[in-house]
Amino acid sequence: MSAARDAILARLRQAIGRTGEEQAKAVETVRARLDNPRPNLVPAHTRLDREGRVALFCEKALAVSAEVERLARLTDAPAAVSAFLRRHDLPQKMVMAPEPMLDLAEWEQQPLLRVRRGTAAPDDAVGLTVAVAGIAETGTLMLASSREQPTLLAFLPETVIALLQAEDIDGAYEDSWQRLREGLGRPPRSVNLVTGPSRTGDVGQKIELGAHGPRRLLVLVVEEAFGEAGDAPR
Amino acid sequence: MQPTSHAFKQNAHEALENPVLQEALGGIRTGWQAARGRAAGALPEFEQLRDTGRDIKNHVLAHLDLYLEAFTAKVEEAGGKVHWARDAAEARTIVLELCREADARTVTKSKSMIAEEIGLNPWLEANDVKPVETDLGEYIIQLAGQPPSHLVGPAVHMTKDEVSDLFHKHHGGERLEEGGALVGEARRVLRQRYLEADVGITGANFLVAETGSIITVTNEGNAELTQGLPRTHICIASIEKIVPTMEDAFTLLRLLARSATGQEFSAYTTVMTGPKREEDLDGPREFHLVLLDNGRSKMVGSAFQEMLRCIRCGACMNHCPVYLAAGGHAYGWVYVGPMGSVLTPQFVGIEEAHPLPNASTFCGRCEEVCPVRIPLPKLMRHWREEQFNRQLNPPAARYGLALWGFVARRPRLYRLATGMAVGAMRLLGGRQGRMRRLPLAGGWTGTRDMPAPQGPTFMQAWKKRRGAGS
Incomplete structure (x- = not known):
């Protein structure tokens, strides 16, 4: 309805009431701000070296009821996942992002673990995906939708496992978003910033986990970059 | 909803006599109020961030026309459709048409104050589209047939016992008493609704001009399932929700959760840009954005412009002695507490809402905790003046004030x-x-x-x- 659009914009212009000169300046101000996005004040405690960022990320993620495990290399993931499922009395079965990099983990090491690739279906109990970044500030994962990384994997299953390279852990939200911006230009359809498992305080003001999204969240922080493992197929 | 703000005094009296409500309200003091204090104290830059947040919002309001044009162009570039709505009726019509185009019988909804403001649910129901609220608090009050009593926790006025009764009545089966079991039951019931829904309706906490993205913030993950499962996603948002860049959004996000619940960050902050891309494995095929004005463009340039900075965190009500005694329903409309006392008269008229700007001790705590430094007492005072000018307060109060004014201006007397x-x-x-x-x-x-x-x-x-x- 462009009549509504015109009416709303006309009323705003009238209320703001710029002169011709001011109008040109305002257009320039807005263009400059949108073309060169710059961070505002970023909290100082997020300015850390790599080990500091990894440590803060783990501390913050644990504080919001995520489970965190640090692994030396990607090929340690299958054993860690299998043990985690056993610990929680869950079947050795999961749906995993069709991300080719995940093949390098050598899932066949765990012959009892059944893995399906794709996005999550309503009856999938466990989903595994890859985070494109971790944000130390609040122990937050950044997931970005793509052909290889469907969004529902992190929301439909009751248990979600996310793999994260230690080198992808940034200090602040702005750092991760800038990397995404440089890598992709336009953001993907969905970017999910995930901080701990799903929760609600809507029943009697008491926090309960697993409201709609996952009840459990396991983050596997992998020290060695994916694909650097010596004998892994590429 | 039919406002009952004129009856604030009566509503508040009844609230004070209700021990169950008083128990629930007491929880806000020890819960969110205390948590906000801890979270604000733990971040050294918090006060500076509030200044920055205020400045971002002021900058946007001074350039709102330009940012709206930039934002909507980006939404369309990403494959979304933008629908402008001057008022509530126009917005309702647009949403219903979109639901009909999608042949929708049921729609899932994640929490949206704009949907409450325009009375979307009753309208959809009257037109044979069944709305299902998915935010657990909204789901509870939908079952109870009540309006929200708080911005962040719409069912904060209900105790666990009341929720037990309500679920037992609507879901049947055994009466569950334990909080975790109640949440589990709602999860099971609502999971089915997500899968059946033809359309998902969400609100937005922020609209990002730089990218044409909408940002939703939840703790439950319900916004993601609401927009991620059905074929069509409709987002309804008001025009002042714009921020220039993602960096600006992050500044405000650092303030939002800390001010609302005392969390450092909510569990899920999602940035959505347009519909499903061709190569994506999931996501909605269609994305529609309904941009609502409903009187906001008239607030720009007026004495009430600063109210448009509000990011709907609820800190003002969590710290208000009047709200904490009377509860949200006493305010008689969608927006409650100090922010509601300023906003409600804008929407339903000062004639209906005249008690609200007076439902304040002017202790100033609302302004003290507002993340974007809205001078709420000053804005309530504007309404009081308006009221006096329009002779809306009772004659005894007016004559009393006139008499006092007469005497006060004569020192000897x-x-x-x-x-x-x-x-x-x-x-x-x-x-x-x-x-x-x-x-x-x-x-x-x-x-x-x-x-x-x-x-x-x-x-x-x-x-x-x-x-x-x-």
């Missing part, structure tokens, strides 16, 4: 009158020095005694001191 009043009150106070009843102040003395003034008036004492000094 004022001194004489206060001198006499002090003498009279001292007499009334008797030996105990306090009065159990005062004419015209029954409301005040109903719950406490009025202490009688001791000694002379200030002016008498001052005169005496000056006399002694010279």
